[in-house]
Amino acid sequence: MKPKKWFVTAILIVTFGLIAVGCGGAVTPTTAPTAVPEPTKPSAPTLTPEPTKPSAPVATPAPQVASNSAPVIFEQVEDRLKLWQAQIPPEYAGKTNPYPLGDASAVSAGESIFNDKHCAACHGGELEGDGEFSQVLDPKPINLTDPVLMSLPFVTDTYLFWRIGEGGSQPPFFSAMPIWKMKLSEPERWQLVTFIRSRTVKEVAENEEEENQAAIAVIEKVGCFACHRLGSRGGKIGPEWDGIGTRAATRIPGMTAEEYIRQSILDPGAFAPPGFEDKAQLMPSSLGEKLTAEELDLIVEFLLRQK
Ligand code: HEC
Ligand code: HEC
Numbered sequence: 001m002k003p004k005k006w007f008v009t010a011i012l013i014v015t016f017g018l019i020a021v022g023c024g025g026a027v028t029p030t031t032a033p034t035a036v037p038e039p040t041k042p043s044a045p046t047l048t049p050e051p052t053k054p055s056a057p058v059a060t061p062a063p064q065v066a067s068n069s070a071p072v073i074f075e076q077v078e079d080r081l082k083l084w085q086a087q088i089p090p091e092y093a094g095k096t097n098p099y100p101l102g103d104a105s106a107v108s109a110g111e112s113i114f115n116d117k118h119c120a121a122c123h124g125g126e127l128e129g130d131g132e133f134s135q136v137l138d139p140k141p142i143n144l145t146d147p148v149l150m151s152l153p154f155v156t157d158t159y160l161f162w163r164i165g166e167g168g169s170q171p172p173f174f175s176a177m178p179i180w181k182m183k184l185s186e187p188e189r190w191q192l193v194t195f196i197r198s199r200t201v202k203e204v205a206e207n208e209e210e211e212n213q214a215a216i217a218v219i220e221k222v223g224c225f226a227c228h229r230l231g232s233r234g235g236k237i238g239p240e241w242d243g244i245g246t247r248a249a250t251r252i253p254g255m256t257a258e259e260y261i262r263q264s265i266l267d268p269g270a271f272a273p274p275g276f277e278d279k280a281q282l283m284p285s286s287l288g289e290k291l292t293a294e295e296l297d298l299i300v301e302f303l304l305r306q307k
Contacts, residue, residue: 008264019023036114045143045304082157082172084154085154088158089162092165097157097158099196103194106194107194109191110188113191113195119181121133122176124141126199127144127199134252144199145199145200157190164189165179165181167179177282178307213225213302218291218299219302222287222290222291228241230242237279238283243306244261244306246307248260248303260298261304262296265287266287266288266296267281267285268287
């Protein structure tokens with residue numbers, strides 16, 4: 001089982017090295033010898049210790065894992081936290097992404113490179129870490145679209161840029177991730193980072209859209225729109241909600257926007273916003289009891305997003 005896995009991985013890495021070289025256009029005698037050993041060398045140390053070292057238990061769950069489902073991601077996080085905190089080498093540490101988040105031409109350039117270089121073979125077409133080769137990789141690629149993983153404080157653009165440049169060749173990673181710095185220019189590698197980020201942002205936006213809809217459903221159920229206006233819907237008995245996420249932070253000195261909104265719902269009349277000084281008794285005080293804790297959170301988060 002283990003030797004077979006090792007063998008398949010080695011074959012895979014060498015094959016991929018050849019594909020990558022082949023796709024790079026003319027194969028010159030100087031590039032071929034360097035390109036092939038690159039990925040092979042770093043992978044060996046990870047795979048060899050498995051049977052001997054006490055690290056074996058960590059590697060054991062891998063074969064049972066058929067797909068990159070959510071719980072696997074979180075197992076991975078525990079394993080990876082140490083890796084991720086690796087010090088970014090000084091030659092990378094000072095570099096910053098020249099492309100702004102969501103820069104459309106950088107995103108599409110990055111997407112073309114991602115396709116040309118067959119990153120999907122390991123990372124999956126949707127960047128979720130489930131490419132056709134991912135089964136035999138250890139460690140496997142993570143889900144690069146996962147909003148939680150991708151917003152961890154050490155998963156910075158600089159970190160991603162470093163990792164694309166040096167791949168799994170450096171400690172503590174020692175993985176099958178190829179080295180791209182010889183095949184891709186710095187701007188190309190930043191375009192890849194910007195492309196990867198664009199996928200995460202999309203997922204965040206989709207989650208947000210779902211949460212907005214869930215929040216609106218609760219707001220409709222409880223009847224807040226009878227008195228509050230958002231955009232073109234709702235009444236005018238209470239303060240309007242457009243911009244409430246921003247205004248809430250300025251209402252009571254020392255209170256965060258979140259605290260203010262939460263308390264406004266749970267204890268209406270506690271505050272009298274400008275223009276509503278004489279209406280503090282109008283908002284029903286029973287609303288808090290009608291809402292579950294989750295529903296209240298949904299509404300508070302939703303109102304905070306109305307900037
Ligand atoms: C042969 C398989 C393979 C190919 C091809 C490959 N990767 Fe990877 N990549 C991996 C593996 C395995 C990891 C996880 C181990 C690690 O972090 O070193 C990884 C990690 C990464 C990471 C770091 C994410 C983390 O877990 O911290 C980035 C970013 C990345 N790859 C981008 C790319 C891009 C962009 C390409 C194409 C230009 C590419 N990879 C091609 C296997 C591959
Ligand atoms: C019957 C009318 C009425 C209903 C229904 C109502 N409110 Fe209000 N709301 C008010 C009035 C009037 C005020 C201003 C006076 C006050 O703060 O009590 C207010 C204030 C607020 C504020 C503070 C706004 C600001 O600009 O400072 C928030 C937040 C709020 N309501 C949320 C809600 C939510 C969420 C619901 C539904 C769960 C709701 N309200 C239902 C009338 C209402």
